[in-house]
Amino acid sequence: MNIAFIGLGNMGGPMATNLSRAGHHVTGFDTASVTVEGVTNASTATEAASGADIVITMLPNGAILRSVANGIIPEMKPGAIFLDCSTVDVDSARSVADQANAAGLLPLDAPVSGGIGGAAAGTLTFMVGGSDHAFAKASPLFEVMGQKAVHCGKSGNGQAAKICNNMILGVTMIATCEAFALADKLGLDRQAMFDVVSTSSGYSWSMNAYCPAPGIGPKSPADNGYAPGFASELMLKDLRLSQQAAEAADADTPMGQAATDLYQRFVEEEDGKGRDFSAMLPRFESRGWG
Numbered sequence: 001m002n003i004a005f006i007g008l009g010n011m012g013g014p015m016a017t018n019l020s021r022a023g024h025h026v027t028g029f030d031t032a033s034v035t036v037e038g039v040t041n042a043s044t045a046t047e048a049a050s051g052a053d054i055v056i057t058m059l060p061n062g063a064i065l066r067s068v069a070n071g072i073i074p075e076m077k078p079g080a081i082f083l084d085c086s087t088v089d090v091d092s093a094r095s096v097a098d099q100a101n102a103a104g105l106l107p108l109d110a111p112v113s114g115g116i117g118g119a120a121a122g123t124l125t126f127m128v129g130g131s132d133h134a135f136a137k138a139s140p141l142f143e144v145m146g147q148k149a150v151h152c153g154k155s156g157n158g159q160a161a162k163i164c165n166n167m168i169l170g171v172t173m174i175a176t177c178e179a180f181a182l183a184d185k186l187g188l189d190r191q192a193m194f195d196v197v198s199t200s201s202g203y204s205w206s207m208n209a210y211c212p213a214p215g216i217g218p219k220s221p222a223d224n225g226y227a228p229g230f231a232s233e234l235m236l237k238d239l240r241l242s243q244q245a246a247e248a249a250d251a252d253t254p255m256g257q258a259a260t261d262l263y264q265r266f267v268e269e270e271d272g273k274g275r276d277f278s279a280m281l282p283r284f285e286s287r288g289w290g
């Protein structure tokens with residue numbers, strides 16, 4: 001297939017390389033000049049997208065997605081797939097899908113879970129909104145870039161699944177970090193804490209797969225000075241999306257709101273910006289009760 005890949009950052013770069021290694025012809029565009037293995041650079045997004053069988057976008061937010069979509073949709077081949085893998089608000093996903101449908105394209109919103117490790121290893125999970133036909137056509141690409149693709153229903157439902165998942169992630173990471181800081185102060189060894197919780201009812205992905213304590217559990221950003229990984233500001237972005245969606249849908253999400261408030265303080269007033277979202281642990285370590 002001729003694939004255009006727009007947004008070749010931490011996630012998009014390795015995803016595009018995996019598609020190229022699988023034998024696809026990949027043309028890429030990113031506003032930052034980047035060189036990505038297996039990807040031929042185009043000078044504009046439109047140049048990359050025109051003539052492509054499938055256009056994949058992996059961009060920072062909904063406003064940028066809308067602006068890129070406005071530029072490329074009129075230039076895309078009728079019947080081509082517009083596969084957006086960015087994490088954006090549900091409204092942007094549905095509006096871009098409407099625009100793509102009206103132009104005779106096959107839109108899919110397919111945000112991912114698995115982080116930069118999953119992008120490089122080709123083990124992402126895709127949460128997909130859009131038609132059965134579009135999902136079936138894109139499935140071979142999901143198999144290259146990921147290990148699982150769940151069809152969640154109509155356009156926008158992939159984003160709905162993603163922001164609900166990441167609301168749980170933000171809340172469990174905070175809970176895991178504050179529990180480690182409490183365990184420290186109670187004199188409990190961190191390895192013992194991990195050995196108990198990771199096999200007891202407090203287990204979670206945050207504890208078991210991405211342990212925020214350095215030197216404990218599988219290798220994680222904590223073992224690399226909390227370099228992201230998944231930056232705190234991206235966690236904040238996703239929590240804001242879940243709270244925005246909760247408000248629009250009239251859903252009560254008090255833990256999601258508490259996590260949003262804490263990550264906002266961490267990023268905007270403390271030292272969280274540019275650090276992995278698991279750096280909540282040193283934040284709690286340096287604080288006391290009240």
Ligand code: NAD
Binds near residue numbers: 007060
């Ligand atoms: P990133 O900032 O590394 O990459 C985004 C890229 O988009 C950058 O290279 C940037 O130059 C480019 N870009 C910005 N505007 C552009 C435009 N108009 N045209 C073309 N390129 C443009 O971010 P990332 O970590 O790769 O994340 C991308 C998306 O994936 C985000 O929506 C993020 O929320 C989501 N996501 C990230 C992770 C993660 O662990 N990093 C995990 C899951 C989902």
